[in-house]
Amino acid sequence: MIKVAINGYGTIGKRVADAVAAQPDMEVIGVSKTSVSAEAYIAKERGFPLYIADIEKRESFEKAGIPVAGDVEEMIKKADIVVDATPGGVGAKNRPIYELYKKKAIFQGGEDADVAEISFNAHANYKEAIGKQSARVVSCNTTGLVRVIHALDQAFGVEKVRAVMVRRGGDPNDIKRGPIDAIVLNPVTIPSHHGPDVRTVLPHINIVTLAMIVPTTFMHMHTVQADLKKETTRDAVLEVFRSHNRIGLVTKATKITSNAQLREYTQDLGRPRTDLWENGVFEDSVSVLDGKEFYCFQAIHQEADVIPENIDAIRALMGTVNDPDESIRMTNEALGFVAI
Ligand SMILES: NC(=O)C1=CN([C@@H]2O[C@H](COP(=O)(O)OP(=O)(O)OC[C@H]3O[C@@H](n4cnc5c(N)ncnc54)[C@H](OP(=O)(O)O)[C@@H]3O)[C@@H](O)[C@H]2O)C=CC1
Numbered sequence: 001m002i003k004v005a006i007n008g009y010g011t012i013g014k015r016v017a018d019a020v021a022a023q024p025d026m027e028v029i030g031v032s033k034t035s036v037s038a039e040a041y042i043a044k045e046r047g048f049p050l051y052i053a054d055i056e057k058r059e060s061f062e063k064a065g066i067p068v069a070g071d072v073e074e075m076i077k078k079a080d081i082v083v084d085a086t087p088g089g090v091g092a093k094n095r096p097i098y099e100l101y102k103k104k105a106i107f108q109g110g111e112d113a114d115v116a117e118i119s120f121n122a123h124a125n126y127k128e129a130i131g132k133q134s135a136r137v138v139s140c141n142t143t144g145l146v147r148v149i150h151a152l153d154q155a156f157g158v159e160k161v162r163a164v165m166v167r168r169g170g171d172p173n174d175i176k177r178g179p180i181d182a183i184v185l186n187p188v189t190i191p192s193h194h195g196p197d198v199r200t201v202l203p204h205i206n207i208v209t210l211a212m213i214v215p216t217t218f219m220h221m222h223t224v225q226a227d228l229k230k231e232t233t234r235d236a237v238l239e240v241f242r243s244h245n246r247i248g249l250v251t252k253a254t255k256i257t258s259n260a261q262l263r264e265y266t267q268d269l270g271r272p273r274t275d276l277w278e279n280g281v282f283e284d285s286v287s288v289l290d291g292k293e294f295y296c297f298q299a300i301h302q303e304a305d306v307i308p309e310n311i312d313a314i315r316a317l318m319g320t321v322n323d324p325d326e327s328i329r330m331t332n333e334a335l336g337f338v339a340i
């Protein structure tokens with residue numbers, strides 16, 4: 001069993017912990033926080049040993065009825081691999097301790113690309129990540145873009161991509177950013193950082209992205225346009241998406257045309273935390289004009305789509321599964337999901 005520590009038991013960390021616990025070949029040996037909050041009680045309820053960044057705070061946790069297993073350094077020593085899910089930029093500050101104890105480490109998209117040896121997406125570069133000491137799972141928007149661009153590139157070749165990220169203003173529980181009532185060009189300059197971030201995984205892709213932030217919390221929404229190298233048809237593209245295990249299709253029959261309705265749908269499907277781990281491509285939006293111009297809308301659940309990628313990154317770095325398709329299958333099966 002791979003011993004996994006999750007350093008940062010927050011929006012992403014708590015989802016990664018549950019996903020690790022569901023896998024047949026790995027276990028959570030500890031999670032960490034800096035202060036008592038709701039997630040500390042969830043970690044206790046799940047039976048995950050809780051470690052804390054500042055051991056001086058042990059009394060505050062124990063007064064709150066939360067047992068403390070030790071400090072973060074002790075957790076790191078016990079692990080084979082650490083998933084760092086601390087706030088953006090904190091991961092880079094934690095890297096030296098992972099290096100000190102020679103622990104493999106997975107970072108998240110809020111870190112700069114140079115935090116790790118490779119920027120990771122299971123479908124795009126799992127084999128290049130095998131055995132590496134560190135990886136950065138690219139952020140939710142980049143994960144969503146890489147999945148659809150890589151699928152199109154493999155099937156038809158991609159000349160260039162132009163995409164717009166309409167990003168959520170904050171996560172549902174992230175009241176620090178609300179209430180929100182504005183459409184913020186973010187950044188107002190073009191391109192946004194997403195294009196260069198896609199190229200950390202797919203360096204050959206000619207891509208320009210634009211981004212803004214809007215008053216919603218449920219999911220991001222992308223418009224994706226790609227010039228394909230080979231002539232194709234809408235049906236052929238839909239077939240590629242239908243056969244991809246992390247690209248879902250929001251079908252015409254559901255009458256879903258928004259992130260809110262899609263969240264309701266994942267809730268009714270019984271997904272844990274209503275998580276949409278796959279891309280939510282709107283079937284009716286999939287278009288191929290003049291045989292080579294591809295367009296679509298896709299919803300990206302920011303809290304969820306990076307979670308299976310973290311699991312596959314664990315297997316790749318640990319070198320326990322060399323076939324990306326086998327790892328992806330194991331991960332999806334253990335999470336109990338088939339792409340919508
Ligand atoms: N939220 C999202 O939609 C997405 C986030 N990401 C990326 O994932 C990473 C984590 O983001 P997110 O989960 O939203 O962040 P959260 O703020 O939800 O969680 C951060 C967690 O890290 C803990 N923490 C903070 N500092 C330390 C420290 N020094 N040592 C140990 N633990 C610490 C916090 O504990 P405490 O609360 O007790 O302080 C909290 O549990 C970021 O890089 C982000 O960019 C990527 C895709 C989507």
Ligand SMILES: O=C(OP(=O)(O)O)[C@H](O)COP(=O)(O)O
Pocket residue numbers: 109139140141142167169170302
């Ligand atoms: O939108 C996201 O990152 P990205 O736009 O850099 O891909 C993630 O959801 C994290 O966003 P946040 O930094 O607003 O929490």
